[in-house]
Amino acid sequence: MTTTAKSPADxxxxxxxxxxxxxxxxxxxxxxxxxxxxxxxxxxxVPVVLGLVVIAIVFQTLNSNFLTALNLTNLMAQVAAFxxxxxxxxxxxxxxxxxxxxxSVSGFCAGVLVVLNVKYGWPALPxxxxxxxxxxxxxxxxxxxxxxxxxxxxxxxxxxNIAFLxxxxxxxxxxxxxxxxxxxLSDIANRLLPVALGWIIAAVLVGAYAMVSLRTFWRRSRxxxxxxxxxxxxxxIVILGGGVAAATAIMSVDRSRSVISIAGVPMGVxxxxxxxxxxxxxxxRTRFGRDVYAVGGNIEAARRAGISVDRVRIxxxxxxxxxxxxxxxxxxxxxxxxxxxxxxxxxxLNSIAAAxxxxxxxxxxxxxxxxxxxxxxxxxxxxNGMDLQALSSSVKFIITGIVLLLAVTIDATARRGxxxxxxx
Amino acid sequence: xxxxxxxxxxxVKGISKHFGQxxxxxxxxxxxxxxxxxxxxxxxxxxxxxxxxxxxGAYQADEGQYFFDGREVHVHSxxxxxxxxxxxxxxxxxxxxxxxxxANLYLGREDCFGLPxxxxxxxxxxxxxxxxxxxxQLSINIPSVRTPVASLSGGQRQTVAVARTxxxxxxxxxxxxxxxxxxxxxxxxxxxLIKRLRDRGMGVILVSHNLANVFAVSDRIIVxxxxxxxxxxxxxxxxxxxxxxxxxxxxxxxxxxxxxxxEIGA
Numbered sequence: 001m002t003t004t005a006k007s008p009a010d011x012x013x014x015x016x017x018x019x020x021x022x023x024x025x026x027x028x029x030x031x032x033x034x035x036x037x038x039x040x041x042x043x044x045x046v047p048v049v050l051g052l053v054v055i056a057i058v059f060q061t062l063n064s065n066f067l068t069a070l071n072l073t074n075l076m077a078q079v080a081a082f083x084x085x086x087x088x089x090x091x092x093x094x095x096x097x098x099x100x101x102x103x104s105v106s107g108f109c110a111g112v113l114v115v116l117n118v119k120y121g122w123p124a125l126p127x128x129x130x131x132x133x134x135x136x137x138x139x140x141x142x143x144x145x146x147x148x149x150x151x152x153x154x155x156x157x158x159x160x161n162i163a164f165l166x167x168x169x170x171x172x173x174x175x176x177x178x179x180x181x182x183x184x185l186s187d188i189a190n191r192l193l194p195v196a197l198g199w200i201i202a203a204v205l206v207g208a209y210a211m212v213s214l215r216t217f218w219r220r221s222r223x224x225x226x227x228x229x230x231x232x233x234x235x236x237i238v239i240l241g242g243g244v245a246a247a248t249a250i251m252s253v254d255r256s257r258s259v260i261s262i263a264g265v266p267m268g269v270x271x272x273x274x275x276x277x278x279x280x281x282x283x284x285r286t287r288f289g290r291d292v293y294a295v296g297g298n299i300e301a302a303r304r305a306g307i308s309v310d311r312v313r314i315x316x317x318x319x320x321x322x323x324x325x326x327x328x329x330x331x332x333x334x335x336x337x338x339x340x341x342x343x344x345x346x347x348x349l350n351s352i353a354a355a356x357x358x359x360x361x362x363x364x365x366x367x368x369x370x371x372x373x374x375x376x377x378x379x380x381x382x383x384n385g386m387d388l389q390a391l392s393s394s395v396k397f398i399i400t401g402i403v404l405l406l407a408v409t410i411d412a413t414a415r416r417g418x419x420x421x422x423x424x
Numbered sequence: 425x426x427x428x429x430x431x432x433x434x435x436v437k438g439i440s441k442h443f444g445q446x447x448x449x450x451x452x453x454x455x456x457x458x459x460x461x462x463x464x465x466x467x468x469x470x471x472x473x474x475x476x477x478x479x480x481g482a483y484q485a486d487e488g489q490y491f492f493d494g495r496e497v498h499v500h501s502x503x504x505x506x507x508x509x510x511x512x513x514x515x516x517x518x519x520x521x522x523x524x525x526x527a528n529l530y531l532g533r534e535d536c537f538g539l540p541x542x543x544x545x546x547x548x549x550x551x552x553x554x555x556x557x558x559x560x561q562l563s564i565n566i567p568s569v570r571t572p573v574a575s576l577s578g579g580q581r582q583t584v585a586v587a588r589t590x591x592x593x594x595x596x597x598x599x600x601x602x603x604x605x606x607x608x609x610x611x612x613x614x615x616x617l618i619k620r621l622r623d624r625g626m627g628v629i630l631v632s633h634n635l636a637n638v639f640a641v642s643d644r645i646i647v648x649x650x651x652x653x654x655x656x657x658x659x660x661x662x663x664x665x666x667x668x669x670x671x672x673x674x675x676x677x678x679x680x681x682x683x684x685x686x687e688i689g690a
Contacts, residue, residue: 219549225556226568287534288542290523294531297520304518305532306503315542365522 026231033232045359048374052381059385066385070255073266075377075384076247077189079354080272081106081331082347083376086354087279087369088323091316093355094283094296096364097146097153099320101138101160102351106328107343108164109135111171113329114178114338117185124184128329135325136318138164143314153317161348169340177339180332189268189333195252198265202248205277206241213237268330273373275326279319280370292316296365327351346400350379353400357407379403431494433458433627434479434510434596439488441474448474449485450651456596456627461618463642463659464631467671471651472631476598479629480512481505509595513585513602521574525566526555528573529588558591562620579610583617596627603637615641635664647671 059066085102092099113131116122122130138160145156172178180186193201213233221227248265256262283289291312294302303309331347332338358375360367382403386396432455441449449471456462466472477483479490481502490499492508499505519528526548535551536544555569564583566576573581582602589597599618603611618641621628632638638645639659647655647670655670668674 216549220552223549223553225549225552226570282543285545286542287536287544287546290527290531290534290546291542293523293527294520297522298518301518301520301531304502304514307532365520 026235029229029231030235033229045371045374048357048359048371048378052374052378055378055381055385059381059388062385063388066388068255069250069253071384071388073251073255073269075380076251076269077266077334078384079376079380080189080266080268081327081334082350082379083327083354083372084272084275084330085324085327085347085351086358086372086376087276088320088327089351089355090358090360090367090369090372091279091283091292091323092153092320093360093362094292094364094367095313095316096296096362097313097316098352098362099142099153099157099317099324100348101142101157101164102320102324102327103343103348104161104164104168105135105138105321105343106324106331106347107338107341108168108171108328109138109325110328110332110338110342111168111178113185114180114332115171117180117182118178124182128185131329132322132325135328136322139318139321140314142321143310143317146317147310147313165344168338168342172338172340177337179337185329185333186336187267187333188271189266189330191267192262192264193267193270195264198248198252201265201270202244206237206244209240210237268334271326271330275323276369276373279323280368283369288312288315293365298365324351346383346397349400349404350376350383353379353404353407356404356411359411361411362408363411375407430457432456432491433493435491435494436475436479436485437489437491439475439478439485441471441478441483441486448651449478451487452648452651452653454479454646454653456629458595458627459622459625460644461622461628461630461642463638463645464629464648465633465635465638465645465667465671466648470648470671472648473600475648476512476600476629476631479505480510480598506592506594509593510598511589511592511594511596512598512600513582513589514600519573519581519585522572524572525559525569525576525584526552528584529555529558529591531588533592555587555591558587562587562590562617564617577610578606579613582606582610582614586614586617586621590621590624590626594626596629597621598629598631600631601633602630603632603634611637635667638667639664649673 056067065071085106089099089102109131112134113127116127116130117124142153142156142160145151146153213236217227217230217233251265251269252263254261254263283292291302291307294305294307295309295312299309302312327347328343332342335342354375355367355372356362356375357378358367358371358373360371379400382399383396386399435453435455437453439449439452439454440447452471452475454464454475464472464476474483478485478488479499481499481504484500490497492510497504497508499508520531523531530551534544535547535554537547538545552569559566559569562583564580564587566580566584573584576584586597602614602618606614615637618628618630622641622643628641630638630642642659645657645659645662645667646653647657647667649671650673654673655667657667657670
């Protein structure tokens with residue numbers, strides 16, 4: 001008791017009073033909450049969003065094409081593939097493990113897809129499922145190797161990184177590039193949803209979020225539990241609704257420069273967001289997700305609580321590689337081809353950076369898949385903006401490396417800060 | 425409270441345990457009654473931890489019998505022990521720092537709805553309600569059950585670890601050096617909690633080097649030395665010197681001329 005700064009007795013009372021305050025006081029309450037969060041160093045994703053705003057301002061100043069509907073839609077489509085991989089990486093990081101093979105696994109699984117579809121003439125859907133299953137199988141292998149043979153994940157997946165790069169070259173054979181002709185496969189990333197459908201999905205999404213958060217709020221207050229200010233619940237709904245509406249509006253603008261209309265949310269973006277939300281719910285709301293946090297937080301405690309630690313680890317590696325496969329398929333679909341550099345160069349770096357910049361700790365137990373979106377947007381916006389400036393790859397790699405180093409440094413510093421404040 | 429008669433809630437008889445050539449325990453008996461706190465003391469290496477681990481199912485005895493509620497039982501694993509309601513509060517507490525109090529209380533046994541198994545949806549409202557009730561019953565004061573355990577003080581963390589065992593209907597609770605890392609006020613919190621557990625009819629085993637704490641809450645003190653149970657004291661009739669004498673092997677209550685540690689390990 002002597003070490004706690006705030007008085008335990010009066011905190012719930014304050015919050016309760018705020019819960020029933022009139023809406024007129026809303027700004028003051030929200031500011032107070034924000035200030036409390038800042039002083040506790042629990043800002044979550046807010047600094048990254050601010051960073052994103054700064055990046056947008058800088059690139060827009062350098063090139064007025066940055067904040068156009070066409071470029072922003074492109075940006076979303078560009079981040080969809082490695083953002084999907086980053087969702088999987090988030091899971092592995094939550095365990096305090098790492099997967100350095102996601103890049104080449106994504107390329108290899110995309111290779112499996114096109115080889116089956118083009119060379120062996122399998123229909124699109126079975127090829128797709130086989131490619132995803134390949135990813136999951138690779139992850140199970142990694143997980144078993146890590147948990148049963150006690151080889152560090154760093155080593156297992158580094159080996160996998162090299163091996164699956166070789167495997168991709170092997171299955172592509174002498175041709176080196178295989179093009180995707182199947183419309184189903186190219187639609188995965190490229191098909192544009194009708195504008196109306198985009199709006200319907202957006203509305204359903206926001207509506208569902210609003211319903212769930214209001215229901216939780218009322219259920220909690222009915223049960224006599226401590227609830228935050230109602231204003232904060234409303235504010236979150238409004239912020240999410242505004243963001244979704246803005247994104248949908250941007251992608252619904254006709255971005256064509258000719259007479260043929262190009263408008264609507266690209267399918268790849270929708271797939272990415274669906275996976276992002278689905279896996280965020282998995283981690284936040286299910287028993288499996290709770291087990292993941294427990295293993296990442298204190299593996300011994302998890303074991304003593306009867307959680308099957310090895311099974312959780314294997315499942316997480318399987319999820320990660322499965323999502324890497326999905327990301328690889330999305331990238332292949334977007335490029336209409338798989339070639340020898342698929343999944344290579346910066347895919348691995350980008351996906352890990354997206355997860356870490358989104359606030360997922362490399363030390364395990366902290367973070368959530370949802371935030372990989374913001375992280376992916378930061379990485380994607382920097383790459384996209386540098387492309388608009390026509391910078392050379394050398395400069396792009398250097399800058400991306402620096403951004404990643406900064407992000408990880410912030411993570412390590414925040415961890416020390418939490419330790420100092422006794423919140424590690 | 426007098427020394428409770430009747431059937432012990434937990435009793436082991438004639439327990440022996442060897443590690444290679446070393447005899448860690450030699451035909452040791454141990455018993456704890458409902459509503460009783462037994463202080464279990466002995467020097468380092470006397471065999472305390474070995475016996476505790478046998479009781480908790482982590483070790484198997486070479487010889488001896490194990491009775492629970494007067495019936496002989498076989499305990500082959502920690503799970504056998506916990507399923508009978510024998511719980512250990514470990515020194516390192518086994519809490520997940522990154523999770524909040526509710527999540528820690530329910531670790532591995534979450535209330536879920538919807539799908540069965542790992543995809544079950546967490547029923548946060550119900551879990552929080554019941555967690556708050558249990559903490560209230562035990563008069564445990566925590567700022568918010570939704571704070572991560574990392575931000576709690578050592579004493580608060582200890583009480584959360586205890587609340588978890590109570591929540592899952594433990595009947596015998598083993599504390600292994602519960603106050604080793606705690607300050608004065610926090611130590612008092614934990615000792616008060618031990619008394620409340622006793623008043624709820626639980627059997628409590630307190631393993632500690634700190635005789636002041638042992639005397640503060642125990643009803644009986646069992647002393648083990650070189651793998652044998654050498655003495656049992658009714659705490660109202662025992663003196664600190666007698667207990668120290670039994671621990672070190674000196675004559676009870678007599679000054680043998682050697683400097684006694686006034687409080688071993690404390």
